[in-house]
Amino acid sequence: MTKAILGVIGGSGVYDLPGLEDVRELDLTSPWGTPSAKPKQGRIGATTIVFLPRHGAGHRLSPSDIDYHANIDVLKRAGVTDLVSLSACGSYREELPPGTFVLADQFIDRTFRRQPTFFGPGCVAHVAFSDPVAPNLVARLARAAAAESVPHVVGGSYVCMEGPQFSTRAESTTYKAMGASIVGMTNMPEAKLAREAEISYATVGMVTDYDAWRPHEAGVDVADVIAVMRDNGDKARRLVARLAADFPAEHEPCPVGSDRALDFAIITAPEHRDAALLAKLDAVAGRVLGR
Template sequence: MKLGIVGGSGLYAMPGLEGRWREVETPWGLPSDAVLDGELEGLPVAFLPRHGRGHRLAPSELPFRANVAALKMLGCTAVLAVGAVGSFREELPPGHFVLPDQFVDETRGRPSSFFGDGIVAHVSLAEPVAHDLLDRVEAAARAAGVPATRGGTYGCIEGPRFATRAESLARRAAGWDVVGMTALPEAHLAREAELAYALVAMVTDFDAWAESHVTTSAVVEVMAANRAKAQELVRATAAALAANPLPVPSAQGWERALDGAIITARACWPEATRQRLLPIAGRVLA
């Protein structure tokens, strides 16, 4: 197997990853940056800085479809994403990691599907995270001594601004555990591309519900402290997957997520749309 690694805020490089930076042109344009294609702990990997090296792209500017398509086109079968989040729970303090298994989408206007333009597909996202991949990440966190809680709801907001206190209190009351700006539509697109997906959410702050409101300077300070732990967790996960790759077929069937998902009659498929979709859905469109 080959693992795609999406480095979020604060994670723009991956020590120990040997390879070369590759420009990848996709039918949806260029990804956020070149992709470092190589090997980590004996596992083939492709590392993509989600915001670009130097953090050049805001959450709403991210080319999500190009990012996921680039990893698929480089042969990845799974994606481990890393991102900074705010916490709504006292037991999830800054410096703690969360491995969410559910998402709520409050973004606006982001292209959230590869499909459309004459070929319509509806992919199930009831269980948006690949449990078998999450098992490996959880075990790697324990082995690496990284404080991590498995499970919880990640709410994705548009950004780039932080929340008002009223918004933060409402989201806490609604049962959100953490809040971020980038996991969606990333997780949905990974499912459409039939990739296993899991997210490591690095807590940097308590959002605005707490008495001390979140500031960029405080977030950056905690991100710097989180970076080494995140890199160690990714390294340990790669080592575990090199020794014991994800089983295929999987229990959840993420690698066959498009089975029965395309509702448009084959005779009606526009050829130009079919050609554009081949890099991510060639198994069902070829």
């Protein structure tokens, strides 16, 4: 069995994790680029946690400027087996008001500036992604949210837009009509890369606003968003602490195979694989490449 190491990516409003003990900064480098920050490793109870603020110190990185490849790569190098993504988002539904946490189970990727894979010419891979989140991790998050009396909903589709601007009314009403639940700017390609790295992934969409689909409102008010974001950040820290307190010592095999995603994914014949790309994949795909 593999030791469980819980990774936490902090989104807007979550730049640290108070309560971590024995904290040390991990000096990890990535062949893919520069991560948002140096990950911090600590523990809550017996659970080892690796924390990374997605937007960097002082929120210096916009969603399009985050090096998602480097972030996932260094978390993999740190031994992370299960990854929780804390993400501010807008709501497409009246029943999902600001302050609600949505444990999304599907994604609609509308980004266009971001490379969505670790693989490419010289090593082509196709991973299964029909079920993009890890059910066991979602179930544990739901139990932790209930225990902490955090308003939450299990399930829903997350639209990932490019940003950094908020939605037009046409965009907002279109995705609402499609049946999506929430909209954000950061879970793609993060979730795809986590799957390629064989890390079990779950997202916590922390609702800050109703986006722009309500005709009687002016749209997203940034001042209101920031106020809600602070409260959501406090709830997120409680959620993570409760999750960690009850987390298993050993990684639970994922029912949808997120932790074995590369078993049959690499298509390129060994004699045609690019050596330079294989070297960059040492952490992400080392299990199947024998590195």
